[in-house]
Amino acid sequence: MLTLHYYPGNASLAPHMVLEELGVPYALELVDRTQGAQNSEGYRRLNPTGLIPTLVDGDQPIFETAAILLHLADRFPEAGLMPPVGTRERALAYQWLIHLTNTVQPAYITYYYPDRYSTDPAHAPAVKAAAEQRLNGMFDLLEKALEGKHYLLGDTVCVADHMLLMMVRWGRNFAGRPPRTLPNLGAHAARMVERPAVRQAFEREGLAAPWY
Template sequence: MYQLHYFPSNANAAPHMVLEELGQAYELVLVDRANNAQKSEEYLAINPNGRIPTLVDGGLVLSEAAAIVLHLVDQHPEANLAPRIGAPERAKFYQWLIFLTNSLQEELMIWQYPDRLTGTEAAATEIVRDGAERRAGAYLDVIEQHLETNGPLFLGDKLSAADFYLVMLARWARPMSNPPRSRPHIARLLDMVTALPAVRRAYEHEGVTGEIC
């Protein structure tokens, strides 16, 4: 059985939604981030970066949310949460998933934690935060343009794991002055995906109540 090490609404949310949509049995293991458990000796032994999530799949211990998502969709190709390997659509799926994790997610991390770059320099922290919000907003605009032309989901009308990944990031980005949902085509995707029972179940298991994103 899969084991997903998580903390509510952290980067485990996308793998968690995918596990639910796949209908796979899994065990959730809380990493008590409120008490810095992600930096405990025990957790560092499975995730040397001290970051959440980690997936344990038998003898395989896997970190990085996007890698976990890719592994899960590859293990269960019959669920069609990604196009077939080698198809042009698969390449576009890689493009969007990697854009989400490598560009948007990283910018959101800087926006959420600018002091990790600036230390105690309050003025610099504000500049970094504002810059990260602007850059994240520009990435969201790119997604909005793509969805307007090619939507309603990343791969047209074909649900893929990239859609779940955007839900996770959109939840984090809710406090932005121009949040993801302010863009109509992103809002439509978020409405479609958060209406899925699998998505609601995943967030419920994590103790998240109310609107998801």
């Protein structure tokens, strides 16, 4: 049995979308951040980092969003959410997924939690603004990568596309230029949310439109 420990709209959203794409039985377990549940003894036994998400597959907990996405794609290869091992397409899927988790996501952490990056609270607005500027540059790169393509690999969806949609969603309230306003990224997001599995995940989490 698969169980996804999640919080609505958090980094658990990408694995949730993929679970819906797979069409396999799974359970959702809310980790209520508003009550500090991510720091509970029970959750920390599953995920010692106290971060969300955690996927439990049988008796094996797995944390880190990208690791969960790759595990699900490999666990259910018939869904075709990752290209075959050793192919050029597989290498590109790795590239974009790791770029999103290693480069884009940390910049979002700075954007949403600027107080963690300065000992002076007065500096938090400047830290946040700088993070948004860096993210704009990252989304310029992704906008170019989508030129002439429906998805990051071309015409075929892979788990990196679900991660990208989540990243675009997180920037929906940028003060300057939300990622959806870039034509290729906006078209990609619109295409993704038309997928029934993606819509089902958003609806199950109670996330209100507009979704990105």
